[in-house]
Amino acid sequence: MSLKHGLLGLLTIRKSSGYDLSKLFQESLSFFWVANQSQIYRELDKMEEIGWVVSSKVEQDARPNKRVYGITKEGNQELIRWLKEGNAEDLSVVRNPLLMKLFFSGKVEKDHAVALLKNYRAICVQARAEISEQVAGIGDVEETAAKPAYWLYATEYSIRQYDFQIKWIDETIARLESLK
Amino acid sequence: MSLKHGLLGLLTIRKSSGYDLSKLFQESLSFFWVANQSQIYRELDKMEEIGWVVSSKVEQDARPNKRVYGITKEGNQELIRWLKEGNAEDLSVVRNPLLMKLFFSGKVEKDHAVALLKNYRAICVQARAEISEQVAGIGDVEETAAKPAYWLYATEYSIRQYDFQIKWIDETIARLESLK
DNA sequence: TGGGTCATGTAACCTGTTACATGATTAG
């Protein structure tokens, strides 16, 4: 249940509407989590039922009225509980559509597999560029024992994962092309 | 929509019941895709409605009766279509609960983050061992231009990804522990 | 002889995706 907790985490930064959260999410968490807007609205509803957040309606004249959410004491407690829980089983959910397709590519000509890999490579290259650009835009970071730069570790992970994937793709294409 | 296609792929190997597929899935695709049994049953139902598979009831006396599925011509066509389609956008769905938790770990003591990483490390080590054991059990492979060993590329990917993750975890723990 | 596992599934719920709606503002 990471999405709810991600939203709770964002709400500890500031009160936000669904729309705000959706933007915030894009800028921060989207490198390791995809969520679309409507999902965010629904999760906010649910979390209000549970009591992790409260909302208040804000009237606007230039734009549609909005509903601004804030985290409650219970929400904060839940966030901390989740962060402390050691359980790592559910961290290893694997679902890799690229490998699924590649796995069965013996049913079609080799060229399709190569094209698949090349298309995905382009996506990796772009995603990697976006992340490192974003990191560069933040500049140097000071870390202390009291404030480790966790966001930096996460972006490092992502960048290196793309590097790994690109390398593997290149090798795999070369291997495919060298087959006689 | 990779699960349906994965099941279609497995059904090109042999006719199977939901239960059989669930086992087959475990042995072959589970390294890069998690699917639970009930999901498989439901997808089979859906695919029968669409006409990608047909089933027949097989009476058994020692065990509950079963329903055996086979792939249809339409199912085969769909599998090939899916394999040929170049679309790589939907291959890059990211959802990483580890990074989500790590990202917000500034809210709790450093030890919790370290414990989280260590737990996940253990899972990676085990998963890696299981995969390489499975590969070892298969022995040497002959590849030709007509028959590339795609399954091998997929397992290579998985092994290397675990190596990458383990390395990153070790570095990150070291980094966390060195903070003053 | 009682608790696990095999073999087969169904039902209910939770999460993710796609499509749509509305009125203002900005870009070409």
Add this chain to the structure above:
DNA sequence: CTAATCATGTAACAGGTTACATGACCCA
């Protein structure tokens, strides 16, 4: 002046997870 984008969401459907059901067989 027309099309995109901003700013706000709702509704419906598809896919994933958890819990349960049933009867045989196998191990201690």
